Amino acid sequence: MNTNLPLSLDNVALPEKLPPLVIIAFTRPELIKEVLTGVSQQLLLPQQIIAFVDGARKASDEPLISQCINLLEEFSSQIPVKIIARSQNLGCDKNIILAFTEVLSEYDSLIHLNDDIVPNRFFYDRMCRLLEAYRHHQEVFSISSYASLPEELDKSINSDFILSKRVFDWGFGIWADRWHDIDLVNRPAQYNPFGGFYNIPATIQTKLTLVNQFWLEHNNQTDWVITITIAALYKNKIHIIPTTSFIRNIGFEHPDSKTYKGKEPQWANARYDEFARPDSLPSSLELVDILKKSLNEVEFVRYLSAQNGLWLSPSAVWSLLWRTRGLYHKFLFLKLFITRIPVMLRRLRNGLPV
Structure with missing residues (x-):
């Protein structure tokens, strides 16, 4: 046990200046409306929202983008919202990478929601405290509010959060120094510091990332989450994720969804709890054995x-x-x-x- 580690989020003090809530939006006003409703119901309200709205790909995108901007402007009567409307279409990944780089040149951390991620009422409070809890533990690269656990993982985990080698961006937080350290804004689209996909260390978690990287490289696609997972893995970083999700994804079956266009898969929100208020933290920053062990x-x-x-x-x-x-x-x-x-x-x- 590391005695310098907090064991309870409730015992972690909130900072005087709260991190901005960064929202990424595009052409899904009906979804962002639900996200903003979730934000308005937070136990702890953000002091600042910064919204990045990507530019249109085609003429039919423009009215949908305008609706998103109008919703954000209306919401600013409740919480200040700074809206950055892109003048051209950057695409999801480039928009997010530039957004994080811009925000983290001014703030020392951020909390992120995409326009299809609805938080429960404890989300922002828990994420702010997580950022404070691990701020000075450089081996921790990111935090998440989404629970995705391998089936093989021991069911006897006795804390509300565990360590992970994968990044989960459904309700995500990161510090400026960690983000700038990997310098994604100056990396190629399928950046892989290991070289070939087959050189990525394979565990029961990272084997998924390894195969995803294979398809990115061979289909000339981009995915910022896979890229930062690999960049953090290369630097031997870890991530803090919950055992119960305190966000839910509502973006399935939407025609403008980038990754999940079909019916909601059973696993997606299986661990979501509307009333989850996770508190207990891991007693060390050592991965459990089953997550640490490489595939033979x-x-x-x-x-x-x-x-x-x-x-x-x-x-x-x-x-x-x-x-x-x-x-x-x-x-x-x-x-x-x-x-x-x-x-x-x-x-x-x-x-x-x-």
């Missing part, structure tokens, strides 16, 4: 093999063969490479990178 070579290759459409490029398989011990393990990676050659050939015929 058999587990790793089986996980990759289970990903439909994933392939190993010649450089990837060469790297894996070079570092793999034992002929049987080498055979498994070589088998995956050979069985997925047709996938590579189809991509090459379609002019896509492999």
